[in-house]
Amino acid sequence: MASASIPARITMPAEARRGEIIEIRVLARHAMDRAIDAPGLTPVPRKIIHTLRVTYDGAEILHMDLSPGIAANPYVAFTTVATTTGELVFEWLEDGGAVYERRQMLTVT
Amino acid sequence: MTLPAPRIGLTRRTALAAGAAALLPAATVADAQPAHRETMAAVERSVLAGRTPLASGVTLDMPTLSENGNSVDLMIRIDSPMSGEDHVTAIHVLADKNPFPRVATFRIGPRAGRAEVGTRIRLAETQTIVVLAETSRGTVHRGAREVIVILGACVDGG
């Protein structure tokens, strides 16, 4: 099982005008372990973040499937239209069933 | 020097088996790895589902020469009005020489405002990156770029 938490860093404005397109950048600390199963090597099970899901005021705005082909400490950038003051919920889903969550408020003026 | 970015510290919910299942959206290919290696051609075929891709509308921003195959920056932009009736629904990133060609899929919608996403990928060797973007109108846009990898992602030389 993973440690009790993983560090993550979300960069986005705290405030935006209605209708403005904002950019969101997300970094998470994760080794993104690829499975190793080759002769002569100690087998290592795959352990990656396989999904990043982001909702904004309850509605999904990004659903990303990640593979072992994503670099360690996965970085993701995407955009969203500021519609209403509300919470963005970021969920990282890890192999094995663990879910890591972070929340971020966006105030829309 | 202190940055305005928010504090860290994710709280982890160790989802119980049932809870975890409920959390997983139907579209997610949960934890299971494909037992056999899916070929690039097979992946493209399955995304296209009989459609012929348009060779336009995809901007794929990445270095021609990667610094290190462990981490290659990738920025993708699809020309799209991103309106309710005409928007990008999915952006697939494929790498033909990676052990698993299906590198990432971004599912977005009109609320994105722009069809613009970025990430960092691992590349085992010099190869072509293919982007397929599906739209709400049923069309698929295709773009491709070759990346030269100097040092593969699997070298551990110190």
Added chain:
Amino acid sequence: MRHLVVLAATLMLGATASAGEVRAPASFLSPDLRALQDDPSRHPGWLWVDGGEALWREAPRSGRPSCEGCHGPIDGMRGVAARYPAVASDGALLNLEARIERCRTDNQQAPAFGYESEALLSLTAAIALRSRGLPVAVETEGAAAQHLAAGKRFYETRQGQLNLSCGQCHDENVGRRLRGDVISSGVGTGFPAYRLEWNTLGSLHRRLRACSLGVRATQLPYGAYDYVALELYLAARARGLPVESPGIRR
């Protein structure tokens, strides 16, 4: 082995540039990496900075104060990293990592974090960030002089199966390509640094161990005196250059 000899020979032939000015490591980075080094929204090293700032405020289980409890907010560490390695009151030469460990064991009476542990890397990065952009200003005289001399000796000694000194690459072949790298002046101002090769943040000693391995010399243990003295000499070479930590490297 053969290709190592060829490598050594190539470097000899290329030994044209005289030991010139020592340049900031950032000036050898590609424009992409240089931009990344300056962008906390994309630089993975900031994950460790965030972790270090959290640790700074966290009280140890020993009941002793947190780092903040004695030192106040971490911003008060401004300029400290630029002065390390430095000679402590008991005469020992300490780099920033060793200074933190000393506070950990003596002042917090808690078990040492351990060299290259996530915690020590994080605290080192968070403290070093407070000196980002400030000129390196290590003390090289007085009690430091003998350590500086030891570091200089190590730097100038030919080592390993390739029989190369640090300067044969980092003075005489600066700017030349080697295995996809551009050889820099070989200073430590960007460390701890996130190396793409490592997929993680790593200390200067980890980098030095890689250079030792590169010339097929013995890799010294983390925190070894010879590496700390070398670190002081590298800092003296880098005097006046800006601190870049946390750096980003290939």
